[in-house]
Each structure stands twice: as structure tokens, then as C-alpha cells.
Amino acid sequence: MSTKDLTAVRRGVGIRPKTSARSAINITKKVVTGFLYAIGIIFLLLVFLVPVYWMVLTAVESANQVVQNPPLFWVSAPQWDNFVKAFESIDFWHYTKNSLIVTFSVMILQFITVIPAAYAFARYRFKGKKILFSITLLTMMLPAQLTFLPVYLMFARLKLINNIMTLILPFGASGFGIFMLRQSFMQIPEEILEAARLDKASEFTIIRRIMLPMALPTIAMLALFTFITTWNDYYWPLVMTTTDEVQTLPVGITGLQNIEVGITQHYVMAGNILMILPVVIVFLIAQKQIIKAFTYTGEK
Amino acid sequence: MSSIILQNIDKAYGKNAPVIENLNLEIKDKSFTVLLGPSGCGKSTILRMIAGLEAQTSGTILFDDEDMTNVPPENRDIAFVFQNYALYPTMTVRGNIEFGLKNRKIPKAEIAARVEEVCSLLDISEYLNRKPQNLSGGQRQRVALARAMVKKPDIFLMDEPLSNLDAKLRNQIRTDLIALHKRLNTTFVYVTHDQVEAMSMATDIVLLNKGKVMQMSSPAEMYKQPRNVFSAKFIGTPAMNVISSGKSNISVPQGCAYVGFRPENVMLEKKNNDDFCISCDVASTEMLGAETVIKALSGDEIIFMRAFTSACRPEGRQNFYVERANLCYFNEQEERIYE
Amino acid sequence: MNKTARLKPLQPGMRKAKPYLFILPSMLFFAVFAIYPLIYIIVLSFFDRSIIGDMTFVGFENFIKLFNNPEFGPIMKNTVVYMVIVVLLTTVFSMLVALLLQRPTRLNKIVQQIAFSPYVISTVSVVFVWMWMMDADYGLFNYIIGWFGLGEVNWLTDPNVTIFSIAIVSVWKSLGYNAIIIIAALNAIPKHYYEAAKLDNSSSVKTYFRITLPMISPTVFFLVLINIIGALKNFETIKLMTAGKFDTTTLVYFVYQNAREYFDFGYASSAGVILMVFIAIITLLYFKVLAKKVYYR
Numbered sequence: 001m002s003t004k005d006l007t008a009v010r011r012g013v014g015i016r017p018k019t020s021a022r023s024a025i026n027i028t029k030k031v032v033t034g035f036l037y038a039i040g041i042i043f044l045l046l047v048f049l050v051p052v053y054w055m056v057l058t059a060v061e062s063a064n065q066v067v068q069n070p071p072l073f074w075v076s077a078p079q080w081d082n083f084v085k086a087f088e089s090i091d092f093w094h095y096t097k098n099s100l101i102v103t104f105s106v107m108i109l110q111f112i113t114v115i116p117a118a119y120a121f122a123r124y125r126f127k128g129k130k131i132l133f134s135i136t137l138l139t140m141m142l143p144a145q146l147t148f149l150p151v152y153l154m155f156a157r158l159k160l161i162n163n164i165m166t167l168i169l170p171f172g173a174s175g176f177g178i179f180m181l182r183q184s185f186m187q188i189p190e191e192i193l194e195a196a197r198l199d200k201a202s203e204f205t206i207i208r209r210i211m212l213p214m215a216l217p218t219i220a221m222l223a224l225f226t227f228i229t230t231w232n233d234y235y236w237p238l239v240m241t242t243t244d245e246v247q248t249l250p251v252g253i254t255g256l257q258n259i260e261v262g263i264t265q266h267y268v269m270a271g272n273i274l275m276i277l278p279v280v281i282v283f284l285i286a287q288k289q290i291i292k293a294f295t296y297t298g299e300k
Numbered sequence: 301m302s303s304i305i306l307q308n309i310d311k312a313y314g315k316n317a318p319v320i321e322n323l324n325l326e327i328k329d330k331s332f333t334v335l336l337g338p339s340g341c342g343k344s345t346i347l348r349m350i351a352g353l354e355a356q357t358s359g360t361i362l363f364d365d366e367d368m369t370n371v372p373p374e375n376r377d378i379a380f381v382f383q384n385y386a387l388y389p390t391m392t393v394r395g396n397i398e399f400g401l402k403n404r405k406i407p408k409a410e411i412a413a414r415v416e417e418v419c420s421l422l423d424i425s426e427y428l429n430r431k432p433q434n435l436s437g438g439q440r441q442r443v444a445l446a447r448a449m450v451k452k453p454d455i456f457l458m459d460e461p462l463s464n465l466d467a468k469l470r471n472q473i474r475t476d477l478i479a480l481h482k483r484l485n486t487t488f489v490y491v492t493h494d495q496v497e498a499m500s501m502a503t504d505i506v507l508l509n510k511g512k513v514m515q516m517s518s519p520a521e522m523y524k525q526p527r528n529v530f531s532a533k534f535i536g537t538p539a540m541n542v543i544s545s546g547k548s549n550i551s552v553p554q555g556c557a558y559v560g561f562r563p564e565n566v567m568l569e570k571k572n573n574d575d576f577c578i579s580c581d582v583a584s585t586e587m588l589g590a591e592t593v594i595k596a597l598s599g600d601e602i603i604f605m606r607a608f609t610s611a612c613r614p615e616g617r618q619n620f621y622v623e624r625a626n627l628c629y630f631n632e633q634e635e636r637i638y639e
Numbered sequence: 640m641n642k643t644a645r646l647k648p649l650q651p652g653m654r655k656a657k658p659y660l661f662i663l664p665s666m667l668f669f670a671v672f673a674i675y676p677l678i679y680i681i682v683l684s685f686f687d688r689s690i691i692g693d694m695t696f697v698g699f700e701n702f703i704k705l706f707n708n709p710e711f712g713p714i715m716k717n718t719v720v721y722m723v724i725v726v727l728l729t730t731v732f733s734m735l736v737a738l739l740l741q742r743p744t745r746l747n748k749i750v751q752q753i754a755f756s757p758y759v760i761s762t763v764s765v766v767f768v769w770m771w772m773m774d775a776d777y778g779l780f781n782y783i784i785g786w787f788g789l790g791e792v793n794w795l796t797d798p799n800v801t802i803f804s805i806a807i808v809s810v811w812k813s814l815g816y817n818a819i820i821i822i823a824a825l826n827a828i829p830k831h832y833y834e835a836a837k838l839d840n841s842s843s844v845k846t847y848f849r850i851t852l853p854m855i856s857p858t859v860f861f862l863v864l865i866n867i868i869g870a871l872k873n874f875e876t877i878k879l880m881t882a883g884k885f886d887t888t889t890l891v892y893f894v895y896q897n898a899r900e901y902f903d904f905g906y907a908s909s910a911g912v913i914l915m916v917f918i919a920i921i922t923l924l925y926f927k928v929l930a931k932k933v934y935y936r
Contacts, residue, residue, distance in 0.1 A: 037739065040735075040739040041739070041746070041750060044736065044739070044740075044750055044754060045750065045753065047811070048753050048754050048756070048757070048811075048815070049753065050779075051765075051768045051769065051772065051811075052768075054768060054771070054772055054779060055764075055767075055768045055771075058771060066777065067776075067777050068777075069776075069777060069782075070782055071777065071779055071782055112664065113664040113665040113668060114665065116660075116661035116662070116664070116665075117661060117662040117664070117665040117666075119661060120657075120658040120659075120661035120662045121662070124657065124658035124661075126655070126658040126659065129658075132662060132666065135666075135669060135673075135674065136665070136669065137926070138673070138922075139669050139673040141868070141918070141922045141925070142673050142676075142677060143868075143871075143872040143891075143914075143918060145872050145874055145891045145894065145895070145914075146676070146677075146680055146894070146911045146914060146915055146918075147672065147673060147676035147677065147680070148676075148898075149676070149680055149683070149894070149898050149904060149907060149908060149911060150675065150676035150679035150680055150683065151672060151676050152898070152899075153683075153688075153904065154675075169668070169671075169672070170668075170672040172664075172668040172672070173664065173665035173666075173667075173668035173669055173672075175669070178665060189384065189386065191382040191383075191384060191386035192386045192387075192388060192389075194353050194373075194380070194382070194386070195380065195382060195386040195387075195388070195447075196388070196399070197353075197372075197373055197374055198351065198353075198373055198374055198378070198379070198380050198400070199374070199399045199400030199403055199447075199451075200374040200400060200403040200404050201374075201399065201400075201403050202403070205403065209388070209390065209391070209399075210388055210390055213390035214389060214390055228759050231761070232759075232760070232761040232762065232763075234761065234762060234763050234875050235874055235875060238878075239895065239898075239899055250761050250762075250763045253763060253764075254763065254879070265771050265774075265777075268767050268771075269767065269768070269771070272761075272763070272764040272767055272768075273764075275761060275763075275764060276760050276761055276764050279759060279760060279761070280760075283756060283759055287752050287755075287756075290759060291752070291755055291819060294755075294758060294759065294816065295816065295819050295820050295823070297820070297861070
């Protein structure tokens with residue numbers, strides 16, 4: 001642009017907008033990126049939704065439809081009976097009950113252990129705090145795939161195998177929970193706690209009236225996290241049990257493969273849909289908090 | 301009824317050099333005492349030690365004649381207003397104000413009466429059921445004051461309570477606080493780095509620097525009779541001019557190293573024969589409405605002059621005159637000396 | 640005012656004990672279910688421990704037996720191959736997905752949530768769906784492949800493919816999780832860098848490699864470590880998809896098999912100790928990164 005142009009622009013007279021070659025390139029670029037974006041989104045949606053669709057579709061097919069070649073992409077008469085059959089052919093309610101007991105016991109136990117520990121780590125100075133907190137973080141990294149061995153032998157010696165406690169007690173405390181809640185407690189400004197002290201609030205009152213309500217979103221996130229991971233857990237109930245007495249849904253559900261000779265896929269899918277339903281519902285209600293909890297790395 | 305006496309107070313954090321060393325201070329009963337100083341001078345630490353939120357490393361703090369060393373903060377009969385208000389976000393305004401009274405097991409009827417009284421005084425009755433997050437800065441400030449007042453404490457401690465407010469609101473609350481102090485008739489201890497705040501509200505100012513008391517006096521005396529260069533240069537906008545006495549045209553007391561004078565005492569014309577005189581170059585002239593501030597240079601020293609007429613617009617090389625009675629002399633250690 | 644009422648005797652002993660009381664329950668659980676197993680598995684690797692419970696000290700015999708096992712080489716190979724495939728695919732794809740979904744529009748947020756959802760769904764269910772789609776005779780995959788005139792693939796039984804099939808499922812499950820963490824890192828980059836680059840006529844590819852990538856590299860590194868640990872620990876998909884057959888036995892599966900199927904606990908522990916060493920190395924790195932991310936930002 002020459003100086004003359006600039007003066008013209010300033011005066012605001014005699015300018016006619018021109019579509020130059022430069023803006024043409026820009027427009028092409030926009031069209032191309034827009035096109036690539038659309039392709040990418042469609043591809044992603046296919047990758048993530050087709051398996052879900054396939055699961056639901058199979059769950060309502062009849063045995064004949066399941067083995068049709070080429071596969072069906074739509075069924076006009078869904079076989080809702082598959083769900084009933086899946087529910088009845090294994091002891092679905094028994095496994096569900098175990099799952100519920102284990103999940104909620106773990107959640108309650110973790111509340112009792114995690115809250116005071118996180119509070120102490122956040123608000124107290126004491127000897128050995130650093131090392132004890134390191135141990136807490138370390139437990140987050142210890143794979144159950146290794147620790148199961150000594151724990152199994154220990155429970156065996158105590159004659160506790162196939163006791164529901166073997167599925168609850170090992171998860172009685174949570175390093176992740178302590179870590180997350182500690183961060184949340186530490187973010188509460190010191191002055192608010194000092195103000196409460198000057199207001200003659202006891203430590204218990206401070207925790208109950210100020211700290212816990214302020215940390216409530218974190219506690220809710222933690223509860224969702226524990227609920228989902230415990231409900232979904234397959235490894236621990238598999239290795240800790242030898243009979244189906246205390247087995248939970250993820251282990252029990254695998255039995256659906258063998259309820260009949262021949263094709264059982266529709267029952268397997270129906271049963272699995274029933275199993276994941278609670279998690280799906282919780283996810284639909286609170287996906288923001290759940291994503292936040294699972295992707296939590298301690299950063300603000 | 302409480303005066304506050306600090307005796308031989310030392311304060312150090314861990315093994316670091318002490319922030320406060322051998323501090324002795326008496327805050328008079330029913331005074332409005334302002335602890336004034338630049339950031340890092342230890343003024344907030346002193347306030348927090350009075351409150352008991354921090355323990356002194358050594359020394360004694362007395363309320364009247366009672367040793368407070370082992371008395372926890374909640375039993376000291378004080379109220380503390382924090383810089384960021386520290387309102388409980390989990391409670392309503394009413395909850396915030398009542399909290400301390402409820403914890404003290406005061407009967408319900410009395411709580412209600414006291415809350416009512418405080419709220420009408422501070423004009424916050426209409427927000428009682430709101431959460432602090434939904435209030436403006438000024439409203440939060442008032443709630444924080446209400447929470448302190450409702451306890452009817454012997455001593456009010458305030459840590460820069462106005463620093464988060466805009467200038468206009470600050471002026472207004474300043475006048476409110478003066479009225480409040482008169483009405484409550486208790487001891488106020490107020491921390492600020494803002495000398496205007498200190499001058500306008502205090503009955504007594506404690507000027508601090510690097511953990512030491514530089515001067516303690518009434519605002520008027522602080523302004524007229526600075527006891528040292530620090531005090532002279534901290535108070536007033538622009539502050540007192542303090543220049544090396546070597547350039548002086550008149551005789552100065554024995555041991556004098558610096559001469560100080562207030563900008564408003566600078567004259568462009570000689571009044572008496574023994575007027576102090578310094579020649580300098582005018583660098584800039586700022587018209588501020590009622591007054592004009594002239595900045596001039598003499599060698600590498602900057603001299604300010606305040607004139608209360610807009611007609612005053614000196615330029616170029618000028619002689620500045622100051623009457624002898626308006627001069628302050630300081631020795632090599634920057635302490636005030638007298639003729 | 641009553642002067643003695645103000646004084647409240649301090650109880651220093653009680654105050655000191657308080658934090659320990661608060662952490663005690665958690666520490667008890669950690670001691671029994673984390674620290675003790677960690678130590679005991681090392682002890683166990685030097686013993687012959689059978690199902691009936693008698694223990695004989697055998698020194699390094701379990702390890703010698705393990706290294707001389709002709710299966711050991713292939714198992715290590717499977718473990719490493721699986722890990723490399725998972726980490727590579729997850730990193731590359733999640734960075735692409737992150738780029739695609741970075742802008743905080745409504746549509747992008749919904750797609751992010753959809754992509755994340757497999758991460759919170761039971762692995763058992765995920766595996767069943769994929770196994771069904773990978774079914775050699777009636778599966779969706781072989782049908783689609785048929786369109787392009789390609790022959791059937793035995794996804795779950797062909798030893799050349801199985802490890803890859805298992806890896807795909809793991810990648811699918813955690814892709815959204817990885818992408819969301821990268822998106823958070825992308826959005827944390829101050830906008831003015833991009834504005835400056837734009838005014839400097841930097842092409843978008845150049846901007847990506849010179850500004851974006853260096854700025855998100857700590858996050859990507861952190862994810863790579865998490866994914867390595869995840870891949871080393873992976874058990875469920877293998878157990879359900881192939882039960883360790885068709886060249887899919889990894890170290891974790893080997894530990895499980897020897898402990899819970901052959902009841903050879905000492906031998907299983909020695910393999911477990913090898914796995915532990917790997918995980919420990921990665922974990923140390925992880926904590927170095929975590930410490931930086933949490934405390935120095």
C-alpha cells in the first residue's frame with residue numbers, strides 16, 4: 001500500500017474494496033480446511049458410534065439375524081426378549097447385587113479414609129509428612145496385576161477367598177483420592193480458615209461448615225470416579241474369586257457366551273447393555289465432572 | 301477497654317533473618333492507630349501477632365496488663381478484617397455474620413438483635429440472604445466489617461481492608477470508618493501502605509520500615525515534624541524535598557548533612573534576607589486543578605514545588621526560596637537535628 | 640472480663656498426634672494392600688511356593704527357570720510389540736484428534752464427549768463388541784474388507800494379527816482420554832504466540848512444529864509414560880479376546896497364568912518382579928514429570 005492509499009483510507013473517500021489475489025488464496029484455504037474438518041468429524045463419529053450401534057443392533061436381533069451374511073444394518077422387529085433371556089440365563093441379579101455391595105462399600109470406605117487423610121496432608125505440618133505422601137502417590141502407580149499375588153495368598157491363609165471383603169478392603173483407601181482432595185483443600189485461602197478460627201469455630205466446625213462444602217465438587221468427582229472404576233473392574237474380582245459366590249457383573253457377564261451351544265452374541269450384547277446402563281446414565285448426567293475426574297493430573 | 305503493648309518483640313521465620321527485631325510499641329486504648337509502611341516492613345506481621353494468628357519469636361504482647369502470649373486468637377476478644385475479606389463462600393451473608401456468635405453460644409434472640417443492628421448501621425440488610433460471591437467489592441467489604449463488628453470486640457484489627465476497592469469507594473468507606481470508630485469507641489489498629497489513608501483516618505500513626513518503628517505520632521506532627529529522612533520522604537505527595545546541605549547558602553547546624561523542606565513552602569521570590577536559596581532548572585509543570593506541581597532539577601537532585609495558583613508557570617533557570625522556619629535538618633545518619 | 644477464662648491450656652501432645660490419627664486409616668490400608676504386597680512379591684520370587692502353602696528357599700532358581708524358558712523370549716517380544724503399537728497409535732491419533740477438535744465449539748465438545756465415553760465403559764463390554772465385529776465369519780470388519788475384494792482376516796486367531804487386534808481395542812478405548820488431555824494443553828498455550836507467528840507470515844504447519852509441538856511436548860511425554868504403563872499392565876483385553884493363545888501372552892498374562900492357573904506362585908512372582916522393574920523405571924520418570932507439572936507451573 002502506498003502512502004497515497006493510506007491517506008485515502010484515512011479520509012474514507014474514494015476507496016473501492018478490491019478482491020485481491022491474496023484474499024482468494026485465503027478463501028481457498030478456508031474451503032479446504034473446512035472440508036478436511038468435516039471429513040475428520042464424520043470419520044471420528046463413525047469410529048466411535050458404529051461399535052455402539054453394532055452393540056445395540058445385535059442385542060435386538062434374533063439368532064438367525066445375527067448370523068446373516070451380509071450382516072443386517074437394521075432390524076424392523078427388535079427382539080426385546082433377548083434382554084429378558086440374558087437376565088434370566090445367568091444369575092444376573094446375584095451379580096448385580098454383588099456389584100452394588102462392592103461399589104457402594106468401597107465408596108463409603110474411601111470417604112471415611114480419604115477425607116481426613118487429605119485434610120491432614122493439606123493443613124498440617126508433621127514429621128514424616130513428605131515420605132508418607134510419597135507412599136500415597138506410589139500406591140497410585142502400583143498395578144493390581146502385581147499386588148494381587150501376595151494379597152490373594154494372604155486372604156487364602158485367612159480362609160477369606162470367596163468372601164466379599166476381598167473385593168472391598170483392598171480398595172479401602174485411595175491414593176488418587178487423597179491427592180485430588182488435598183489439592184482442593186490447599187486451594188482454600190488461609191484467611192478464610194483464620195477468620196473462622198477468630199470466629200471461635202472448632203476444627204470440626206471448620207471442616208464441616210467450610211472445608212467440606214468448598215471441596216464438595218471435588219468430592220463429587222471422586223465419588224463418580226470410584227463408582228465407575230469399581231463398577232467396571234474385571235481383573236480383581238476375577239483373580240480374587242474361585243466361585244461365583246461373590247463375583248461381580250463384569251466377571252459374571254462373560255458367562256453369557258456359554259449359555260447355549262452355537263450363537264449367543266445377541267444375548268451377550270443385551271447383557272452387556274444392561275451392565276453398562278448405570279455408568280452410561282451417570283455419564284450422560286455428569287459427563288463434565290466425570291471427564292474432569294478421569295483426566296485429572298493435579299494441574300489447575 | 302484495651303490498650304495494646306508490645307514489649308521487645310522479635311519475629312523471624314524459620315532460620316531466616318528476623319523480620320522484626322526488638323520492637324516496642326504502645327497502642328493507646330480507643331485510638332485509631334494506623335501501622336504505615338512500605339510493603340515488607342512487617343506491619344501485617346505485627347497485626348497478625350496482635351491477633352495471635354502468628355506467634356512472636358520472643359517478647360511479650362499485653363492487652364492492658366494481661367499477657368496474651370499463650371492466649372489463642374479466638375480468646376483474645378479481637379475482630380480481624382482481612383484484605384480479601386475472607387468471607388465464607390459456603391454461607392449466606394447472614395450466616396457469615398452470625399457464625400462467630402453461634403460458635404460463642406450466644407442466645408438466638410440476642411444474635412438476631414445484634415445482626416439487625418449491625419446490618420442497619422452498615423446498610424446491608426437487603427443482601428442478608430445472598431452468598432458473598434454475588435456481591436460487589438464494596439458490599440463484601442461491608443459484610444466483612446459487619447462480621448467483625450457484630451462480635452463487639454475490644455479491638456478491631458484491619459489488614460489493608462480498602463486495597464481491593466476502587467478510588468471512589470475507598471474515599472467513601474474511609475469517612476465511614478472514621479464515623480464508625482467514633483461511634484464504637486474502641487481501639488482500631490489498621491494496616492496500610494497508603495499514607496493518604498493513614499493521614500486521613502488515624503489518631504496515631506506508627507511509621508515502620510524494615511521491622512523498625514521510624515516514628516510514632518499524630519498525623520499532623522508526622523507531617524510537620526518528621527523525625528528522620530525516611531519519615532520526611534514517606535509522607536506527602538510529592539514528599540518532602542531532602543537535599544544535601546553542601547549547597548546551602550545559609551549556615552546550618554553542626555553535623556547537618558541534609559536539608560528538607562515541603563514542596564508547598566517553596567517560593568519563587570525572596571521574603572527574608574536569610575531565606576534558604578537554591579537555583580535550579582524547571583523540568584516540568586503539572587497543572588492539577590487547585591494546585592500546580594513544578595518539578596525542577598538542581599544538579600542530580602530533584603526538587604518539587606507546589607503552588608496554589610494556576611498562574612504560576614515558571615520556566616528555565618529559577619531561584620527557589622524557603623523560609624528558615626520551614627527547614628528541617630538531618631544528620632549523616634538521616635536523623636533529625638535541631639538548631 | 641474474667642481474666643482466667645481467656646486462658647486455655649494447650650495440649651501439645653494431642654495436637655501433635657492429630658494429623659497422624661487422620662492419616663492412620665488410609666496408611667493402614669496402604670500398608671496391608673500396597674506396601675506389604677510390594678515387598679512380599681520380591682520375597683516370594685526367591686521361594687518355591689505351592690498351593691498347599693509350604694515355602695522353600697530356592698535362591699535365583701525361579702529367575703533362572705524363567706530365562707531358560709523357551710517361551711520367555713516370545714513373551715517379552717509380545718509385551719514390547721503390544722506396547723509399541725499401542726503407544727505409537729495412541730499418541731499419533733490422539734494428537735490428530737486433538738487438532739481436529741481443539742476449537743471450543745459446541746459440536747467439538749459433543750464429539751469430544753463421545754470420543755471419551757469408551758474410557759469409562761467396562762472393558763468387558765468394549766471387548767465383546769469388538770470381538771463380535773472382528774468375528775471371522777459374521778463380523779462387520781470382514782464384511783467391509785470384502786467390499787474392497789480383500790480376503791477374510793482371522794482377527795482373533797491369526798498369530799500375525801492378534802496382537803494388533805488387541806492393540807486396536809485398547810487404542811479405541813483410550814483415544815478420547817488422550818485427546819482431551821492434549822486439547823487442554825493446546826488451549827493453555829497463550830494466544831499471542833499464534834498472533835505473533837501469523838504476523839510473521841509463518842505457515843500453519845511451521846507454526847505447529849515450531850510453537851505448538853514444543854509447548855505441548857511435556858503433556859505428550861506425560862501421556863506416553865501413562866500409556867506405556869497402561870500397556871504393560873494390560874490384561875483384560877488379552878484374557879477375553881485370546882486368553883493368551885495365538886502369540887498374545889504378555890508378561891502380565893504370564894504372571895496371572897502361573898499364579899491362578901498353575902498355582903506356581905514363586906515362579907509367577909519372579910516374572911512379576913521383572914514387570915515391576917519395568918514399571919518402576921517408567922514410574923520414576925512419570926513422577927519427575929508430574930512433580931514438574933504440578934509444582935512448578
